[in-house]
Amino acid sequence: MLIKRPADIEPSEITSESVYQRRRTLLKMSGLATAGAIAGIPLLSLAEQEGISGRELQGVIESPLSTAEPANSWQDITTYNNYYEFGTGKADPARNARDFEPRPWSVVVKGECDKPGRYDFEDLVDNQQLEERVYRFRCVEAWSMVIPWVGIPLASIIGRLQPNSNAKFLRFRTLHDPERMPGQRRRTLDWPYTEGLTMAEAMHPLTLMAVGLYGRELPNQNGAPMRLVVPWKYGFKSIKAIAEIEFTRRRPRSSWEQAIPSEYGFYANVNPEVDHPRWSQARERPIGFGLFARKKPTLMFNGYADQVASLYSGLDLRKNF
8 A cells, every 4th residue: 555644744743852852842832722723822831721630740751752743732632532431422521530530440461471460550650661742643533633641652561561472462451330430331332442452553662551641640531540542543442441451362353343343443543545434534623723623634544654554564454444
Protein backbone atom coordinates (compact mmCIF):
# COMPACT_ATOMS: atom_id res chain seq x y z
CA MET A 1 0.00 0.00 0.00
CA LEU A 2 1.27 3.47 -0.86
CA ILE A 3 1.34 5.65 2.23
CA LYS A 4 1.12 9.37 1.67
CA ARG A 5 1.49 12.31 4.05
CA PRO A 6 0.31 15.67 2.65
CA ALA A 7 3.26 18.01 2.51
CA ASP A 8 1.35 20.92 3.97
CA ILE A 9 -0.26 19.06 6.89
CA GLU A 10 2.02 17.48 9.49
CA PRO A 11 0.09 17.53 12.80
CA SER A 12 1.67 14.41 14.19
CA GLU A 13 5.23 14.55 12.95
CA ILE A 14 7.87 13.52 15.45
CA THR A 15 9.97 16.55 16.30
CA SER A 16 13.63 16.84 17.13
CA GLU A 17 14.55 17.58 20.73
CA SER A 18 15.56 21.15 19.94
CA VAL A 19 12.25 21.90 18.24
CA TYR A 20 10.43 20.15 21.06
CA GLN A 21 12.02 22.44 23.65
CA ARG A 22 10.98 25.53 21.68
CA ARG A 23 7.37 24.39 21.55
CA ARG A 24 6.99 23.93 25.33
CA THR A 25 5.19 27.25 25.58
CA LEU A 26 2.54 25.95 23.21
CA LEU A 27 2.06 22.82 25.26
CA LYS A 28 1.16 24.92 28.26
CA MET A 29 -1.66 26.37 26.24
CA SER A 30 -4.99 24.86 25.28
CA GLY A 31 -7.58 25.19 22.58
CA LEU A 32 -10.68 27.24 23.41
CA ALA A 33 -14.01 25.55 22.83
CA THR A 34 -15.01 28.30 20.41
CA ALA A 35 -14.19 29.19 16.85
CA GLY A 36 -12.58 32.33 18.25
CA ALA A 37 -9.41 30.42 19.02
CA ILE A 38 -8.84 30.00 15.30
CA ALA A 39 -9.25 33.74 14.78
CA GLY A 40 -6.26 34.53 16.95
CA ILE A 41 -7.75 34.98 20.43
CA PRO A 42 -4.98 34.14 22.92
CA LEU A 43 -5.16 30.60 24.27
CA LEU A 44 -5.56 30.04 28.00
CA SER A 45 -2.63 28.77 30.02
CA LEU A 46 -3.21 25.72 32.17
CA ALA A 47 -3.22 27.90 35.29
CA GLU A 48 -6.04 29.99 33.81
CA GLN A 49 -8.26 27.05 32.95
CA GLU A 50 -11.21 26.07 35.13
CA GLY A 51 -11.90 22.71 36.70
CA ILE A 52 -8.31 21.46 36.95
CA SER A 53 -8.20 18.67 39.52
CA GLY A 54 -6.17 15.69 40.66
CA ARG A 55 -2.83 15.24 42.36
CA GLU A 56 0.11 16.80 40.54
CA LEU A 57 2.56 14.16 39.37
CA GLN A 58 6.17 14.66 40.35
CA GLY A 59 9.35 14.14 38.35
CA VAL A 60 7.68 14.08 34.92
CA ILE A 61 10.16 14.44 32.07
CA GLU A 62 9.47 15.82 28.61
CA SER A 63 9.48 13.32 25.77
CA PRO A 64 10.76 14.12 22.26
CA LEU A 65 8.01 11.85 20.86
CA SER A 66 5.28 14.49 21.09
CA THR A 67 3.43 16.19 18.26
CA ALA A 68 4.11 19.83 17.41
CA GLU A 69 0.47 20.79 17.99
CA PRO A 70 -0.90 22.69 21.01
CA ALA A 71 -3.03 20.56 23.27
CA ASN A 72 -6.77 20.77 23.77
CA SER A 73 -8.03 22.29 26.99
CA TRP A 74 -8.56 20.35 30.21
CA GLN A 75 -12.27 21.00 29.75
CA ASP A 76 -12.30 19.47 26.25
CA ILE A 77 -10.34 16.42 27.30
CA THR A 78 -12.29 15.63 30.47
CA THR A 79 -15.87 16.30 29.35
CA TYR A 80 -16.01 14.78 25.84
CA ASN A 81 -15.27 11.09 26.27
CA ASN A 82 -16.01 7.61 24.98
CA TYR A 83 -16.18 5.32 28.01
CA TYR A 84 -19.13 2.98 27.79
CA GLU A 85 -18.57 1.60 31.29
CA PHE A 86 -19.96 4.94 32.45
CA GLY A 87 -22.50 5.56 29.68
CA THR A 88 -22.76 5.88 25.92
CA GLY A 89 -23.10 9.68 25.73
CA LYS A 90 -20.00 11.86 25.39
CA ALA A 91 -20.86 13.71 28.63
CA ASP A 92 -21.87 10.59 30.60
CA PRO A 93 -18.39 9.56 31.84
CA ALA A 94 -17.63 12.91 33.47
CA ARG A 95 -20.94 12.75 35.30
CA ASN A 96 -21.16 9.05 36.13
CA ALA A 97 -17.51 8.43 37.03
CA ARG A 98 -17.38 11.25 39.57
CA ASP A 99 -17.51 8.94 42.61
CA PHE A 100 -15.43 6.12 41.14
CA GLU A 101 -12.48 5.25 43.41
CA PRO A 102 -9.43 4.05 41.44
CA ARG A 103 -7.42 3.31 44.58
CA PRO A 104 -6.42 0.79 45.74
CA TRP A 105 -5.83 -0.87 42.38
CA SER A 106 -4.17 -4.07 41.26
CA VAL A 107 -3.47 -5.66 37.89
CA VAL A 108 -3.48 -9.41 37.24
CA VAL A 109 -0.68 -10.52 34.90
CA LYS A 110 -0.87 -13.99 33.38
CA GLY A 111 -0.12 -16.10 30.35
CA GLU A 112 3.16 -16.54 28.51
CA CYS A 113 5.52 -14.69 30.85
CA ASP A 114 7.98 -15.47 33.61
CA LYS A 115 6.56 -12.98 36.11
CA PRO A 116 2.83 -13.69 36.41
CA GLY A 117 0.89 -12.60 39.48
CA ARG A 118 -1.17 -9.79 40.94
CA TYR A 119 0.64 -6.47 41.00
CA ASP A 120 -0.37 -3.41 42.97
CA PHE A 121 -0.63 -0.31 40.81
CA GLU A 122 2.24 1.27 42.71
CA ASP A 123 4.47 -1.72 42.00
CA LEU A 124 3.96 -1.29 38.26
CA VAL A 125 4.12 2.49 38.14
CA ASP A 126 5.78 4.28 41.04
CA ASN A 127 9.35 3.26 40.32
CA GLN A 128 9.06 4.04 36.61
CA GLN A 129 10.05 7.30 34.95
CA LEU A 130 6.95 9.24 33.91
CA GLU A 131 6.99 11.04 30.57
CA GLU A 132 4.75 13.74 29.14
CA ARG A 133 3.75 13.02 25.56
CA VAL A 134 1.39 15.11 23.47
CA TYR A 135 -0.47 12.77 21.12
CA ARG A 136 -3.33 13.24 18.68
CA PHE A 137 -6.35 11.17 19.71
CA ARG A 138 -8.43 10.06 16.71
CA CYS A 139 -11.88 8.58 17.25
CA VAL A 140 -13.55 6.35 14.71
CA GLU A 141 -16.56 8.70 14.61
CA ALA A 142 -14.30 11.15 12.72
CA TRP A 143 -13.41 13.57 15.50
CA SER A 144 -10.04 14.26 17.08
CA MET A 145 -8.27 16.12 19.86
CA VAL A 146 -4.69 16.57 21.07
CA ILE A 147 -3.93 15.36 24.60
CA PRO A 148 -0.84 15.84 26.81
CA TRP A 149 -0.68 12.36 28.32
CA VAL A 150 1.66 11.42 31.17
CA GLY A 151 2.70 7.80 31.29
CA ILE A 152 5.24 5.02 30.97
CA PRO A 153 6.38 3.33 27.77
CA LEU A 154 4.47 0.05 27.72
CA ALA A 155 7.70 -1.66 26.68
CA SER A 156 9.17 -0.82 30.10
CA ILE A 157 6.35 -2.62 31.89
CA ILE A 158 6.53 -5.58 29.51
CA GLY A 159 10.25 -5.90 30.13
CA ARG A 160 9.68 -6.28 33.86
CA LEU A 161 7.08 -9.02 33.29
CA GLN A 162 9.48 -11.02 31.09
CA PRO A 163 7.33 -12.52 28.33
CA ASN A 164 8.62 -15.79 26.91
CA SER A 165 9.09 -16.79 23.27
CA ASN A 166 5.47 -17.99 23.00
CA ALA A 167 4.08 -14.50 23.68
CA LYS A 168 2.88 -13.12 20.34
CA PHE A 169 0.04 -10.87 21.55
CA LEU A 170 -1.19 -9.00 24.61
CA ARG A 171 -4.78 -9.11 25.82
CA PHE A 172 -5.98 -6.31 28.10
CA ARG A 173 -9.17 -6.37 30.17
CA THR A 174 -10.76 -3.54 32.07
CA LEU A 175 -12.29 -3.76 35.53
CA HIS A 176 -15.62 -5.60 35.64
CA ASP A 177 -17.66 -4.05 38.45
CA PRO A 178 -21.24 -3.04 37.54
CA GLU A 179 -21.75 -1.52 40.97
CA ARG A 180 -18.97 0.99 40.39
CA MET A 181 -19.35 1.20 36.60
CA PRO A 182 -23.07 1.69 35.90
CA GLY A 183 -22.69 1.33 32.14
CA GLN A 184 -21.81 -2.33 32.65
CA ARG A 185 -25.34 -2.96 33.90
CA ARG A 186 -26.47 -2.69 30.30
CA ARG A 187 -25.62 -5.25 27.66
CA THR A 188 -24.07 -2.69 25.35
CA LEU A 189 -21.00 -4.94 25.05
CA ASP A 190 -19.90 -8.29 26.40
CA TRP A 191 -18.20 -7.06 29.57
CA PRO A 192 -15.46 -6.74 30.65
CA TYR A 193 -14.05 -4.63 27.83
CA THR A 194 -11.21 -6.45 26.09
CA GLU A 195 -8.51 -5.20 23.73
CA GLY A 196 -5.34 -6.56 22.21
CA LEU A 197 -2.07 -5.69 20.51
CA THR A 198 0.63 -7.63 18.75
CA MET A 199 3.86 -7.81 20.71
CA ALA A 200 5.51 -5.61 18.09
CA GLU A 201 2.82 -2.94 18.56
CA ALA A 202 3.04 -3.18 22.33
CA MET A 203 6.82 -2.82 22.31
CA HIS A 204 6.86 0.15 19.93
CA PRO A 205 8.31 3.31 21.55
CA LEU A 206 5.15 5.31 20.82
CA THR A 207 2.89 2.95 22.81
CA LEU A 208 2.17 4.38 26.24
CA MET A 209 0.57 3.24 29.47
CA ALA A 210 -0.96 6.54 30.56
CA VAL A 211 -1.48 7.38 34.23
CA GLY A 212 -2.10 11.13 33.92
CA LEU A 213 -2.69 14.13 31.71
CA TYR A 214 -1.58 17.74 31.92
CA GLY A 215 0.88 16.69 34.61
CA ARG A 216 -1.83 15.44 36.97
CA GLU A 217 -3.31 12.08 37.89
CA LEU A 218 -5.60 10.62 35.26
CA PRO A 219 -9.22 11.69 35.85
CA ASN A 220 -11.77 8.91 36.32
CA GLN A 221 -13.55 9.67 33.05
CA ASN A 222 -10.28 9.37 31.14
CA GLY A 223 -9.51 5.87 32.41
CA ALA A 224 -7.99 6.15 35.88
CA PRO A 225 -5.78 4.80 37.17
CA MET A 226 -4.16 3.48 33.97
CA ARG A 227 -5.09 3.26 30.30
CA LEU A 228 -3.48 2.32 27.02
CA VAL A 229 -2.54 4.99 24.45
CA VAL A 230 -1.60 3.84 20.93
CA PRO A 231 -1.52 7.08 18.93
CA TRP A 232 -1.62 5.62 15.40
CA LYS A 233 -4.82 3.67 16.11
CA TYR A 234 -8.44 4.66 16.63
CA GLY A 235 -9.39 5.58 20.16
CA PHE A 236 -11.36 2.43 20.92
CA LYS A 237 -8.03 0.57 21.15
CA SER A 238 -7.16 2.73 24.17
CA ILE A 239 -8.63 0.49 26.84
CA LYS A 240 -9.20 2.18 30.20
CA ALA A 241 -9.07 1.13 33.86
CA ILE A 242 -6.86 -1.85 33.00
CA ALA A 243 -7.20 -4.68 35.52
CA GLU A 244 -5.65 -7.58 33.60
CA ILE A 245 -2.78 -8.10 31.16
CA GLU A 246 -2.33 -11.48 29.49
CA PHE A 247 0.45 -12.62 27.17
CA THR A 248 -1.02 -14.99 24.57
CA ARG A 249 0.05 -17.20 21.70
CA ARG A 250 -3.05 -16.47 19.63
CA ARG A 251 -4.58 -13.20 18.57
CA PRO A 252 -7.27 -12.13 21.04
CA ARG A 253 -10.68 -10.85 19.96
CA SER A 254 -11.35 -7.31 21.10
CA SER A 255 -14.76 -6.26 22.43
CA TRP A 256 -15.79 -4.22 19.40
CA GLU A 257 -14.44 -6.83 17.01
CA GLN A 258 -16.61 -9.41 18.75
CA ALA A 259 -19.67 -7.14 18.87
CA ILE A 260 -19.58 -5.82 15.26
CA PRO A 261 -16.86 -7.64 13.28
CA SER A 262 -17.93 -6.05 9.99
CA GLU A 263 -17.16 -2.58 11.37
CA TYR A 264 -14.35 -3.01 13.89
CA GLY A 265 -11.30 -5.15 13.19
CA PHE A 266 -8.43 -6.18 15.43
CA TYR A 267 -5.84 -3.76 14.08
CA ALA A 268 -7.89 -0.54 14.13
CA ASN A 269 -5.15 1.45 12.41
CA VAL A 270 -6.17 4.90 11.21
CA ASN A 271 -6.58 4.46 7.47
CA PRO A 272 -8.44 7.28 5.67
CA GLU A 273 -8.63 5.12 2.53
CA VAL A 274 -11.03 2.68 4.23
CA ASP A 275 -14.42 4.07 5.22
CA HIS A 276 -16.36 2.87 8.20
CA PRO A 277 -19.52 1.20 6.81
CA ARG A 278 -21.62 4.07 8.15
CA TRP A 279 -19.39 7.11 7.61
CA SER A 280 -16.27 8.35 5.89
CA GLN A 281 -12.90 8.34 7.64
CA ALA A 282 -11.27 10.64 5.09
CA ARG A 283 -11.68 13.83 7.15
CA GLU A 284 -11.83 14.66 10.86
CA ARG A 285 -13.35 17.41 12.99
CA PRO A 286 -11.02 18.79 15.69
CA ILE A 287 -12.80 19.06 19.03
CA GLY A 288 -12.52 22.41 20.81
CA PHE A 289 -13.10 24.83 17.94
CA GLY A 290 -16.88 24.85 17.76
CA LEU A 291 -19.39 22.99 15.60
CA PHE A 292 -18.42 24.98 12.53
CA ALA A 293 -14.71 24.21 12.70
CA ARG A 294 -13.37 23.19 9.30
CA LYS A 295 -12.62 19.51 8.96
CA LYS A 296 -9.11 18.49 7.96
CA PRO A 297 -7.84 15.50 5.98
CA THR A 298 -7.18 12.40 8.04
CA LEU A 299 -3.58 11.20 7.85
CA MET A 300 -2.55 7.58 7.39
CA PHE A 301 -1.69 6.02 10.75
CA ASN A 302 -2.89 9.30 12.28
CA GLY A 303 0.28 10.96 10.99
CA TYR A 304 2.72 8.40 12.39
CA ALA A 305 3.28 6.48 9.14
CA ASP A 306 7.02 7.12 9.13
CA GLN A 307 7.32 5.54 12.55
CA VAL A 308 4.93 2.57 12.40
CA ALA A 309 4.23 1.56 8.78
CA SER A 310 7.00 -1.05 8.90
CA LEU A 311 5.02 -2.95 11.55
CA TYR A 312 2.51 -3.88 8.85
CA SER A 313 4.79 -4.65 5.94
CA GLY A 314 3.05 -7.11 3.64
CA LEU A 315 -0.29 -6.78 5.44
CA ASP A 316 -3.29 -5.62 3.41
CA LEU A 317 -4.74 -2.89 5.61
CA ARG A 318 -7.96 -2.81 3.61
CA LYS A 319 -8.73 -6.34 4.72
CA ASN A 320 -6.91 -6.24 8.07
CA PHE A 321 -8.63 -3.15 9.40
